Amino acid sequence: MGWYFKAIGRRRIIEFILLTVFAVFFAGPLLNLVVLAFSGQWTYPDLLPHQWSFKWWKFVFEQDDVAKSIGLSFLIATIVTALSIVLCIPAAYAFARIRFPFKRVFLFSFLLTHAFPKMGLYVSIAVLFYKVGLMNTMLGVVLVHMINVLMFMTWIPTAAFRNIQAAQEESARDVGATPLRVFRSITLPMAMPGIMVASVFTFLNSLDEAQGTFLVGIPDIKTMPIIMYSIISDFPSSAGAVFSIILTAPTIILLVAAQRLISADVMASGFQVK
Numbered sequence: 001m002g003w004y005f006k007a008i009g010r011r012r013i014i015e016f017i018l019l020t021v022f023a024v025f026f027a028g029p030l031l032n033l034v035v036l037a038f039s040g041q042w043t044y045p046d047l048l049p050h051q052w053s054f055k056w057w058k059f060v061f062e063q064d065d066v067a068k069s070i071g072l073s074f075l076i077a078t079i080v081t082a083l084s085i086v087l088c089i090p091a092a093y094a095f096a097r098i099r100f101p102f103k104r105v106f107l108f109s110f111l112l113t114h115a116f117p118k119m120g121l122y123v124s125i126a127v128l129f130y131k132v133g134l135m136n137t138m139l140g141v142v143l144v145h146m147i148n149v150l151m152f153m154t155w156i157p158t159a160a161f162r163n164i165q166a167a168q169e170e171s172a173r174d175v176g177a178t179p180l181r182v183f184r185s186i187t188l189p190m191a192m193p194g195i196m197v198a199s200v201f202t203f204l205n206s207l208d209e210a211q212g213t214f215l216v217g218i219p220d221i222k223t224m225p226i227i228m229y230s231i232i233s234d235f236p237s238s239a240g241a242v243f244s245i246i247l248t249a250p251t252i253i254l255l256v257a258a259q260r261l262i263s264a265d266v267m268a269s270g271f272q273v274k
Contacts, residue, residue, distance in 0.1 A: 033241045036241035039238060060239050072222070073225075076141060077204075080202065080206040084146055084199075089195065092160075095107050095158045096160075096162040125215075126216055134216070136218070141217040145212065148205060149205050155198075156197055157198050160193065204251050204255070207251075209223070209225065231243050
C-alpha cells in the first residue's frame with residue numbers, strides 16, 4: 001500500500017505545481033493591472049507601490065470621449081446581441097430539428113469568419129461598405145460586429161435545442177398545443193440557458209471588438225477598445241491599466257454568470273457538427 005500513497009502524494013504535488021503555474025500566468029497579470037491602476041508612485045524593483053491613489057481613475061475619466069466611448073460600446077453590444085438573437089435563434093432551431101440538404105455545410109460555414117485572419121476579412125468588408133455608403137456609420141459597425149458573432153449565436157443554441165428530447169414536444173402536441181405554443185412554453189424555456197450563454201459571448205465579443213470598428217467606424221465612432229489604444233500609446237501605463245480594468249470587469253462578471261447557467265459538457269457539444 002505504500003506505493004499507492006506515494007503515487008497519491010506525487011499526483012497532489014503535480015496538481016499543486018500546475019495550479020501555481022496557472023495562477024501566476026493567468027491571475028498574475030490581472031493582479032498587476034489592479035495594483036498598477038491604484039498606484040500613486042511605484043518604482044522598480046519594489047513589489048508594491050509607495051503610494052496608493054485614485055488619480056489615474058480621475059485622469060482617465062477626465063479625458064475627452066472616454067465616457068461617451070463606454071456608453072457607445074455597451075449600446076452597440078446590446079444592439080448586436082438583440083439582433084443576433086432575432087436572426088440566429090430560428091436558424092439554430094432549424095439546424096437542430098429540421099433535416100435539409102447540406103445542413104452540415106451550412107452549419108460549418110458559420111466558422112469561416114474565424115478560420116482566416118480577421119484583418120483581411122475586415123478590409124474586404126470595408127471595401128464593400130465604402131461602395132454602399134456604410135463607412136463611418138452605426139449600421140456599418142453593427143453589421144461588422146454581427147458577422148463576427150454568428151458562430152456563437154448559431155452553434156451554442158443549436159446544441160441547446162438538440163439536447164431537448166423531441167418526445168416532450170410531441171407530448172404537448174398530442175394534447176392539442178399548437179407548434180408556436182410548444183416552442184414558447186416548452187422548447188424555448190428549456191433551451192434558454194444555452195441561448196443566454198451564447199448571448200453573453202456575443203455581448204463580450206462585441207464589447208471587445210476593435211479592428212472591424214476601427215476600419216469601418218473611424219473617425220466618428222470610437223468604442224472603448226479604440227480609445228484604449230490611444231490612451232495606452234499616449235499616456236502612462238497606469239492610465240492604460242485603469243481602462244483595461246473597465247474593459248475586463250464586464251467580461252469577468254458575465255462569464256461567471258454564464259458558468260452558473262450551463263455546464264462545460266453542454267458548452268462543448270455546441271461546437272460539434274452532427
